[in-house]
Amino acid sequence: MTFPGYFVSFEGGDGSGKTTQARLLGQWLGEVTGREVVLTREPGGTPLGAELRRLVLHGDHVDARAEALLYAADRAHHVATVVRPALARGAVVITDRYLDSSVAYQAGGRELSEEDVEGLSLWATHGLLPDVTVLLDVDPEVSAARLSGEPDRLERAGQDFHRRARETFLRRAAAEPARWVVIDAAAPLEDVQAQIRVDVAARLDLTPVVEEAAAVAAPELPPGTVSEPAEELDEPEGVAGGLPGGFPGGVPGDGVAGDAVAGDAR
Ligand code: TYD
Secondary structure (H helix, E strand, O other): OOOOOEEEEEEEOOOOOHHHHHHHHHHHHHHHHOOOEEEEEOOOOOHHHHHHHHHHHHOOOOOHHHHHHHHHHHHHHHHHHHHHHHHHOOOEEEEEOOHHHHHHHHHHHOOOOHHHHHHHHHHHOOOOOOOEEEEEEOOHHHHHHHOOOOOOOOHHHOHHHHHHHHHHHHHHHHHOOOOEEEEEOOOOHHHHHHHHHHHHHHHOOOHHHHHHHHHHHOOOOOOOOOOOOHHHOOOOOOOOOOOOOOOOOOOOOOOOOOOOOOOOOO
């Protein structure tokens, strides 16, 4: 079944900056489309999910299959109670992690079968896949250095685990290029965001909407008028070049710790 809304997921390693980038994209998509934006995340996008998140990330050892089932349970409830209703209302839903995280971490990382883990999530969600998935790709060694605070159970899983997860993300992106956008997350935050906007707008067929919004924001000059040089603009290239809705209030810090997203805009 297709929905009137747009479904975007962000994927990538811990510390890749997904949370910040998802929030900035949400602000911008709200401005250019005029739609409701729901920013959410997995695990933990619902009250039940918050409990599951605590158990799976901050509890004792969890068996690999039990771990896969807990993430799938979180996802099933999240999709049924938050994602599908929002998409049915015509909202833009942006989730910080979705099904591909399970395939990357529970299969790629933990070595369960990819078919099993993906099949489990497809069953849990009645087959709901994002319209576009943004992979913020970064070397796990670089992203580990960005993390602050006490590492959770998954963050402690080791470099090999995170390297395998990264390889799984990249392989899935290469196999399904119509759904995935791969961005080098080691680039400066503003450049990453500008690239995400261009690529997501193209994948969602929003480029005409974006151009229309840009034309309203900057009405065409009468013939013969000389336009001012754009050197005053402090927005990144590609955003200043016509996309409205830059970074209101400046670019926030790279808030990768990540507990503040769920429910922000709901
Ligand atoms: P979180 O603090 O949200 O990390 P991040 O900010 O990097 O997204 O913790 C989520 C952790 O759970 C992260 O290490 C990835 C892991 N995870 C899975 O292993 N499987 C999944 O299906 C999902 C959604 C997350």
